[in-house]
Amino acid sequence: MNEMTNPTSPAAACGRFEVAVQRVLDGDLPIDALSDPHTESCPACREMAGATVALLTGLKSLPPVLPPANFADRVVPAVIAERRQADFRRSVRIAVASLAAAVVVAFLATEGRQSPQPAVASRSPDPVRIAPPSVTKSFAEAGSAVVSLTKRATEESLSPARNLFASLDTVRPTPAAVPVQTDLRPTSASPVEPITNTAKRALNLFIRDVGGFASIPQQKS
Amino acid sequence: MTADSDAELVRRCLLGDAAAMRSLVERFQTDVYSVCVRLxxxxxDAEDVAQEVFIRVFRSLNRWDCTRQLRPWILGITINRCRTAMSKRVRRPELVDHLHETASQQPEDDSxxxxxEIRTAVDEMRTDYREVFVLFHEHGQSYEEISAVIDRPVGTIKTWLHRARTEILIRLRRRGLVPSTDHPAKKQEADQSVPVTG
Known part of the structure; x- marks a missing residue:
């Protein structure tokens, strides 16, 4: 059993007293705990007890450290200004991100319309493709597209009429037409005969109706 | 001040209430400034860092856990900002203006x-020893609270604090500031029996 493990040895008593000093400084023991009989026979621990009392006395008499009187007056405006700057920076970041997203979307849309190539091919560095599309060019392309669509629709509408006229021009009378039924009366004398007959019938009906309307007052009179 | 009132104050600050911001600054300015001065x-420098501390506090106030106390959280930010300031100070000559020797703060009695001597001893300690000593003996923080502020285990905090005290006690003995007559406890008869822990 050595000095430290022997509870009755002076070293063990010094160790216990050192623990008591720390507990007094922690506030767990009152300052009376420093009045240990061990200090009567141990000068080192007696000086330690005196230093502890001095430290406690000094800590009590330490002057408080107070901030300057106008400290809050300076801090609060600085805090508010910093918060405004932070809000402004956040707004700028959002605006820049939105603008960048719009540019990227426009670029991808233009890129997809101009060069429908595989993705691998589009990764090759090409400064011409990276250039952003101009508004004038976009309007010109849109106008050309409208013109081409209108032209194509017009062509599709006119082509049957053209074919009809072309077929009329190319009609040739049959050179050796043999009448099958000689007793049949021709249905029409000219290509417009059905129209003229219809017009005649309509005119006759009109004249008959007008004549009927005209005869009504005469009968009354 | 209760934790609930701190939470209410923080809620108003997050809504942009300038009066609440001022109240929060006034509530904690002494703690923040004194820690900055001590460290x-x-x-x-202490005033500049204290202002920076409050800017940081308001910037990250929405991340404060309202189930915890606000004071240790603010003191943690203060410690971190002081460490940063001290690390920057290494590059330039150190300016120590001996605040405790100014006439306005000089005690009138023989103490x-x-x-x-205590102030000088604290100033010459290792930084981590000085942090725990100031937080415990001058700001009344418990071991657990200091552990949360410093982000170190409680056992480490105890070790550092005991070593800091021992350094001061040895210094006081060497300087002859220890009462040598009678029993040391008898000198404290007129004083209060409860030791100062902050």
Whole structure:
């Protein structure tokens, strides 16, 4: 059993007293705990007890450290200004991100319309493709597209009429037409005969109706 | 001040209430500024860092856990900002303006020499020892609270604090500031029996 493990040895008593000093400084023991009989026979621990009392006395008499009187007056405006700057920076970041997203979307849309190539091919560095599309060019392309669509629709509408006229021009009378039924009366004398007959019938009906309307007052009179 | 009132104050601050911001600054400015002064040992640096602390506090106030106390959280930010300031200070000559020797803060009684010696001893400690000593003995923080502020285990905090005290006690003995007559406890008869822990 050595000095430290022997509870009755002076070293063990010094160790216990050192623990008591720390507990007094922690506030767990009152300052009376420093009045240990061990200090009567141990000068080192007696000086330690005196230093502890001095430290406690000094800590009590330490002057408080107070901030300057106008400290809050300076801090609060600085805090508010910093918060405004932070809000402004956040707004700028959002605006820049939105603008960048719009540019990227426009670029991808233009890129997809101009060069429908595989993705691998589009990764090759090409400064011409990276250039952003101009508004004038976009309007010109849109106008050309409208013109081409209108032209194509017009062509599709006119082509049957053209074919009809072309077929009329190319009609040739049959050179050796043999009448099958000689007793049949021709249905029409000219290509417009059905129209003229219809017009005649309509005119006759009109004249008959007008004549009927005209005869009504005469009968009354 | 209760934790609920701190939470209410923080809620108003997050809504942009300038009066609440001022109340929060006034509530914690003494703690923040005194820690900065004790750790940085320079009044102008302490004021600048204290202002920076509050800017940081308001910037990250929405991340404060309302189930915890606000004061240790703010003191943690203060410690971190002081460490950063001290690391920057290494690159330039250190400016120590001996705040405890100014006339406005000089005690009138005979304890001036003792307090000055304690202050000098604290100033010359290792930074981590000084942090725990100031937080425990001058700001009344418990071991657990200091552990949360410093982000170190409680056992480490105890070790550092005991070593810091031992350094001061040895210094006081060497300087002859220890009462040598009678039993030391008898000298404290007129004083209060409860020791100062902050």
């Amino acid at each position: 940085l040992r320079h009044s102008q 001036h020499e003792l307090t000055a």
